[in-house]
Amino acid sequence: MARIGLLAGSGKLPLAFAAVAKKKGDDVIAIGLKGVTDSSLTEAVCKIHWLDWGTLNKVFILLVTERIRKVVMLGKIDKSSLFKNRESLDDKARELFKKIDGKRDYSVLKGVSDLFGKLGVEVVDPTTYLESLIPQKGLLTKRGPSEKEWEDIRYGLEIAKALSGFDIGQTVVVKDRTIIALESVEGTDETISRAGRLVDGGFSVVKVARPNQDMRFDVPLVGVDTVKTLLSSGGRVIALEEKKTFLVDREEIVRLADENGISVVIV
Numbered sequence: 001m002a003r004i005g006l007l008a009g010s011g012k013l014p015l016a017f018a019a020v021a022k023k024k025g026d027d028v029i030a031i032g033l034k035g036v037t038d039s040s041l042t043e044a045v046c047k048i049h050w051l052d053w054g055t056l057n058k059v060f061i062l063l064v065t066e067r068i069r070k071v072v073m074l075g076k077i078d079k080s081s082l083f084k085n086r087e088s089l090d091d092k093a094r095e096l097f098k099k100i101d102g103k104r105d106y107s108v109l110k111g112v113s114d115l116f117g118k119l120g121v122e123v124v125d126p127t128t129y130l131e132s133l134i135p136q137k138g139l140l141t142k143r144g145p146s147e148k149e150w151e152d153i154r155y156g157l158e159i160a161k162a163l164s165g166f167d168i169g170q171t172v173v174v175k176d177r178t179i180i181a182l183e184s185v186e187g188t189d190e191t192i193s194r195a196g197r198l199v200d201g202g203f204s205v206v207k208v209a210r211p212n213q214d215m216r217f218d219v220p221l222v223g224v225d226t227v228k229t230l231l232s233s234g235g236r237v238i239a240l241e242e243k244k245t246f247l248v249d250r251e252e253i254v255r256l257a258d259e260n261g262i263s264v265v266i267v
Contacts, residue, residue: 005068005121006030006045007059008037009075012248013130013221017074018044020129029066031059037075054089056096056112063121071116072126073109073217078187107167109217125215130246137242140250140264141257145237149204151177153239153267156206164210170220173235175203188222189229201234209244223248227256227264237263 004021006028008014014030015038021028022044030041030048042048049062063071089097092115100111113123127134145153152174159179160172169183173195180203181195188207195203207220222240230238238257240247245266247253257264 002070003027003029003068004124005063005066005071007071007073008032008041009073009077010036010038011076011221012038012223013133013246014038014041014075015044016133016248017072017126017129024129029062029068031062033077036077052088054093056115057090057092060092060115060119063116063119068121070122070124072124072129073112074126076187076221110214113216123216127215127219133246133248133250134243135240135245135247135250135266137266140254140266141262143258143261143263145204145239145263145265148176149237149263152204153206153237153265156204156239157208157241157267160206160208161211164208167210170209171205171207173203173205175199189226192226192229192233192235196233196235199234201236203235204237204239205230205235206239207245208241213244215244219246220244221246221248222253224252224256227253227262230262231256231260236261237265239265239267242266 004026006014006017008030018028018041028045030045032041032048032050034050034052051058096111096115100107116123155177156172156174160170163172163182164170171183171188171191172179173181173191180199181191183191192205207222209220213219222238222245253264
């Protein structure tokens, strides 16, 4: 049995982690963001502390007072938050942003991790708890990509890997070997929606991890909402990188995709 901290953003990933950790017999002490973290996490963990955005010093105090030596960071944080509500940042958060190289996801998360390390707190890889959510290579749906769609997937993989290397985004949208949309701070679903406004459907979405992805930080994630966004935008294919993507609610994703002729493939 272990005692582990959970820094939780939005979505179901923190809930999935808490459920597995509970089965293992671990005590999970969560720190949630008001208005961001799913409120049902309260029932899934031993204890939860609710904080406002930007109160990094309070996070440090809680880690010390709760005697936490290992933490995981899971869940989505709206990237635009890094540019909004600057007045909400406490002194520790302002100090962090001054020191790091820009406000890119990896830079921020690595900066927080380094500060935790000075307290003797280790940020650990959560994938040992969430192996069931990481799909292996293969086709998940009844319909596979057409040869033309495979051409778009292969082209998209090349571009997405280059894009992710700059820590700009991890998703590209392709049609007829033409890049329709690249992900930036708006996130995957908004990128897909933008593509749907630019072309008359029939496109493929490719999402990859960073080169040398640190599995402790910002692992690519796809859930049911992404498939719903693809459907409403006229997309036909989602291609994800094997062993480096979280797939939440897999059965529901596959059911929804099969009902609508969508192809979901792990490459």
